[in-house]
Amino acid sequence: MTASSTSALVRGPSTATERALAPDLARGFMLLLIALANTPWYLYGQASGMTSAHPIDGSVVDRIVQFVLITAVDARIYPLFAFLFGYGIVQLYRRQIEAGATEQAVRAILRRRHWWMIVFGAVHAALLWFGDIVGAYGLVGLIMVAIFLRRMDRTLIVWAAVLTGILTVITLLGLVALPFIPADPAFEQGGGFVDPAALSGEEDYLASVLLRLATWPLIAIGQGIIGLVVPTMILLAFWAARRQILEDPRAHARLLRRTAVIGVAVGVVGGLPNALTHVGVFELGPHQSWIFTLTQSVTGIFGGLGYVAVFTLLADRLQRAGAMSGPVVAIKAVGKRSLSNYLGQSVIFAPLLSAWGIGLGADLNSAGVAAIAVAGWTVLAAVTYLYERRGWRGPAEGLLRRLAYR
Template identity: 80%
Template sequence: MTLPTPQARRGPVSSSERALAPDLARGFMLLLIALANTPWFLYGQDTNGVSAHPTDGSVLDRVVQFLLIAAVDARIYPLFAFLFGYGIVQLYRRQIEAGVTDRAARAILRRRHWWMIVFGVVHAALLWFGDIVGAYGLVGLVLVWIFFRRMDRTLIVWSAVLTGLLTLVTVLGLVSLPFMPADMTIDQGGFGDTAAINAEENYGASVLARLAMWPLIALGQGILGLVVPVMILLAFWASRRQILENPGQHLRLLRRTAVIGVSVGLLGGLPNALTHVGVIGIGEHQAWIFTLTQSLTGLFGGLGYVALFTLIAARVQSSPVARSVPVVAIQAVGKRSLSSYLGQSVLFAPLLSAWGIGLGANLNSAGVAAIACLGWVVLAVLAYVLERRGTRGPAEAVLRRLAYR
């Protein structure tokens, strides 16, 4: 028998080794990410300074805005963070089980995360300032370095500490709500100024603007916002127990997490959504407080979505539905989540940005949401074709070649 050398590396996971739940969750997640990004392409419209969503529109537009704020905004990137952290442990475990040394396996992780940062910079420069691939590569480098070898108790304690810190900031904001002077103003540009990056007609100037914005998003959303580190630490813990691979053994935990998480996420998004559509009459000098509740409850909402998608996968995995075209297509998108995520920008940025066709200046919330759904369907069809051919996504193929050398 030939023993693996210390530098031996097994290749990336094969289709037969993949669990349905993570891929199904990633596939759904890509649709929700597309919807979450839509407001940023509606440049030139008035916002209230605390949301990227326009402050006007038809009844249908207002319904779309309400649903996105309550159920999608600040709920999907935590879901993405959890699945990313879960995959880190999966990748490491496969290498160790194949006989790769700890040092060599961790080197693969480091290369992968460094190249994700490079992917993120290129993605931001060329197409989309809100890139999260680089942000997650950055936080992956930091958290793997600090926490990857820590005990389970350490992961839970630090996730609780960071959640507690975020909760404290939110509570202090809510307590201060009645005492805010009415003449305190917010920069009305706020989100509108950020969305205005897509209003730049000169492509070269738009590249510079996106590159200037990307580091702030990578640091703010990736690390300083605290939500992503919390989700990745919890994902480390969950992946060690292979909860998504074996949902039948963890049904009680998954059901409780789904019910509590989704409920807290939806209820926590209501104040922001109701304020946006004018049901809650609160001054703009106070409305920003609900961005804090949005972020905190989005953490629970992201966990709830993970558990819900896992329960759905557990139900369909052993049934004929798992082999149906829609399920296979959604799973195919999940298997190619990086390619699908970048593919959204390839479809939407030239179509909606001012340096391209510029449809974003003339659309409303409902219209751009419809385009997002249609784009996701197009990418699902392409992913399905690649799945039938047994071909990996192009971005995954490049990243894996760079990471595995």
Template identity: 55%
Template sequence: MTRTRPAPMVPLGLSGRAIAPDLARGAMLLLIAIANAPVYLWDEPAPLTSAHPLDASLADRIVQSLAIIAIDSRTYPMFAFLFGYGIVQLYRRQREAGADRRRARRLLRRRHWWMIAFGAVHAGLLWMGDILGAYGLAGLLLTWLFLDRRDATLRVWATVLTTLLALASILMAVGGALLATIPEDTLLGPEEFSLHGPNAETDYGASVIARLGFWAFLAPGQGVLGLVTPIAILLAFLAARHRVLEEPERHHLLLRRVAIGGIACGWTVGAVVAAQNAGLLGIPRAVDWVFFGVNALAGLACALGYVAVFGLVAAHVRDRPVGALSGALQAVGKRSLSCYLAQSIVFAPLMSAWGLGVGAHLSSWSIALVAVATWLLTVVLAVLLERAGRRGPAEWALRRLAYPSSR
């Protein structure tokens, strides 16, 4: 008797991809660059829950307000949703290619472990706010628990986790209201804690230790314990099962409702947080965290709204010739891991105190321009790779490590 060899496990090529996820990833990386940039303003005091400097000019306040309303806490849930969507796409492709359930899940598990490894190296060498480790950890847990569960189970758990996050938001609001009655000089001042610490280290070795220490708490917090990422991934599992982004024309009404409702919710709450950042609410800055929970919920809603917008855009352009803008965004989206890491390669040695230290001489508006310029650089590189028919180097490395047939 001859034994049938298992079907080879190979990654998807650069063609034949869904348009909407790549469009969303390409644009999202611009938002990530802008969101991460203020952390490099290491010579300025910042509040407890934000990297935006306390001392700011009118131009700085405008840029900060736009970022708080439309970008901060809105980008990483969007990335988490797209990551979860990609898990189901990869799993489905492997099953359709002939891989059994155990082999397909083993591939995902191996891929997520390598993401954690990539994240640890990224955090240690360059960027303490790395999200690869967080998503790899979330992928390991949620794939194990929920990948093959029924839709109803996913809905129930997404609802439960959202309810828990909402309750935590209420507790934060109540606690903040109580603390607001205490004399401000007895509270922990915003200048006594800063997200800028690792970037302010002048010794590179010390900065590596500081970054890894920060990342060791951030990865599980952002990936699992903060609840936003698991909720986004569970919702992505549901959406991917029904091919919402591959077939957006079939889900036009849903996408339109999510886009309008999610963005309206996110921007409305963001406007309140921006007003607090500008000192317009009369609430002590030491209790800024009172808005943390509700802003996290609003950020999740806004992120889903952004994804829905790109689904609607994909439905509009899918049968049309690829334009320069959509083609460039898709090129970046196909190489989102490489472009994400490239941002740190530019920012960390340029801005940090252990490098050229340029971050000490910039402010909110000027570093935002640097972020946009950095993203544009990655766009150019991605387009050149697209024309050459080549993957990004990080995508190549991850596939080489994760797929057994590639080694």
């Protein structure tokens, strides 16, 4: 088959009438939570914990903000994003196949899309944000599509269970070993794996670019592949998308309600040890508190699934009630343009908070940076609402689609 005949069988991206509300609504809310999760990494003017970017001190309000974010947001949002990313892969694949495209042509689209996501992520990391996840998901997407896209449902569930089981066993072994871990002063004084003071506190922009480029590949591979959470969520998303659970929530209401209750409960309970340790309720040395990042990670799988179910049920209720008001439309619009809004957050936060920019990260506390996160998301939502009213695509989505679909 020639290149021209292959491309002739490929249809364009989804139209507005083809999009389900639940994924876009979930992405829109998710971006607010991403802003809340990422902005603490810009605080470089005070000491942070070994296992997070949150400052170790602060007012009562600051401690409440830290507790809530660690419990309900940290390590819960990127699994949610991974699920929606995997779900979108199957939606794209099914839409193209139903339109008559060949398997080869659709896989070519997905490969181009994921390779370009890696490029987008590298540029994003170099210019603004070392913690970029776009490139990490592009990398995982290449692997998961090549190995699992056409596998049987049973294979997807078995592998998701295996990966979750590995994380669970590692977590349990860590918890058992926790009381016996000896103190290591050199480790406790060395800071965490990522030091906000070194990255966000760098005043020379070109030097900060080099620091981000040196850090991002490790985070992309570690969070995207080695951490196992993202591949697990994508496997579950492949299974769910084949059943169109987010498109038809009424037919799967019982599953969604159970997932919402169990997932959110496990996510919150799993985040409590880390949160209580950070605010000083549990007195542990930094070398021991690292163990609770494992509980944070494995329970993030359940928390992410729970949030997906909650947003899906909420979307169904809003649609049935006809409550598609301005705020709901704005959040949906943000979700439809999630890549542009995600990159837009860095355009706002990095120059505002980093030392090479205005440098507010040296003076803000947890509550202050959370307020900036909410304000930044709100500004982007207002701009995106105007894009929706005018029928414009997000600039990043438009570019990626042109590159992927040629």
